[in-house]
Amino acid sequence: MSKFKKEGKKELPTISTASLPDIIFMLLFFFMVSTTMRETDLFVKINAPEATEVQKLEKKSLVSFIYVGPPLNKKLGTEPRIQLNDSFHVVDDIVSFIENEREARDEVDRKFLTTSLKVDKDVKMGIVTDIKQELRKVGAFKISYSTRKKMEEK
Amino acid sequence: MASRKTPEFSASSMADIAFLLLIFFLVTTTMDVDTGISRKLPPPLDPNVKPPDVKKRNICKILVNSHDMLLINGKPGELSDLKQETKEFLSNPNNLPNLPEKKIKNIEGLGEIPVSLGIISLKNDRGTSYNMYIQVQNELTAAVNELRDELSMQKFGVRFSKLTDDIKIKAIQKAVPVSISEAEPENIGDN
Incomplete structure (x- = not known):
């Protein structure tokens, strides 16, 4: 057991943020696919029933x-x-x-x-x-x- | 301690770039799918052709005035009762003499089936609010949809909206038609 203790560091290991972009990209693609760009600008107020x-x-x-x-x-x-x-x-x-x-x-x-x-x-x-x-x-x-x-x- | 391998480049800025794009799409996105109530307008009237005579029992008159009040067959009515009354009118479950006639029709996929000859005549004033008009149309559509559901459950065992076979969908649509006739516009009263 003692041989592990020797190598262990005192400070906390930093959390890898390498997967963060992947998560964000996933969200990004979701919004890119579901988005519909409005083709015309509305000049009138429309509150649909x-x-x-x-x-x-x-x-x-x-x-x-x-x-x-x-x-x-x-x-x-x-x-x-x-x-x-x-x-x-x-x-x-x-x-x-x-x-x-x-x-x-x-x-x-x-x-x-x-x-x-x-x-x-x-x-x-x-x-x-x-x-x-x-x-x-x-x-x-x-x-x-x-x-x-x-x-x-x- | 010099390492031979290429230094790992920091991927932390990648998240920032992706965030930037993400926020752009979040802002520009409009999730609304266009939905609506579909209707078919009648072709313009030919002044030389007389409109066909329809028996009184086959017509249900719905009037909406400029104060958004309803008149169903001459009686003041509430929007909440409209669906039930329309359903009763279109289905005529007890074959009453004052409700519409039925005609036996041969429909592909259903065979011989009685189809109601009832027509709903909808008339609105120029001053009726669009919201009220849509609510009335919505109730009428709901009545037709419920009748279609019932028939579909009875014949095929699934709800109308769950039907996938084109022939079955067409058959149900023919058996329970959307027979809403909108009166030629007239100006009833001021505003």
Whole structure:
């Protein structure tokens, strides 16, 4: 037993930090994979309503978004505005917006195009109804009302 | 005591670099998956074609006014009752004469099955809040989903959402259709 004692050091051995980068890299890769970069900057405030019966939007590349909500910039008032891509628009612009979105897709995929309506929950239905009428006119029948998943209280 | 082996380079800064990247992705990450309630809009109405006549018993009228109050078939109702009432309307379990008719249809994968002819007519005011509208749509979807679940349990022994066979999914979807008709917009009252 005494031969071990001879070699033993007094000070504590330092903990190896060599595995620390590995752990951090693991976390890093997780976030890199799960991250989705936002493509457009939002100019309107969107607080989506909650619902329990939600479906996932499939094929993100085949979805065009219409944002409706009060502008973030307070100088523009509080009336809900429509944002398409990167700027404010009026209801009449939706037809050309959808046509542009169609142009950008393959011919095969065009009929699968979905329009996702991202609307703030305090917006009145009037503007949403107008948008829906425009979408009907241009033939974009597949829509999805963007909602957050409500956690069930049980 | 000079060692021959190459000196080990310090890996401690590696963690710092990785941390930096990690924090960048933590900040930029948005975990939200886009979710929503899917609907299909009807094609624009042809003014020359008269809308088909639907028997009164086959229609359930739901009105939402600008104060977010509900009227279900002429009676004021609560959002919490909507799902139950819709389910009863669409399934008509006791074949009551004032609830919708059923038509026997032959569906691939299910055989002959009675399919309800009931239509839910949803009408909202321009002043209805979007939140209320979504809540109503949500309750209606919940009613349809529950009916689909029940039928799927009865026929295949699994819940509708757990079905993987495309034919079975299509069959259930045909047997319990989402028959929600949204009225042409009209301005009811101010705001």
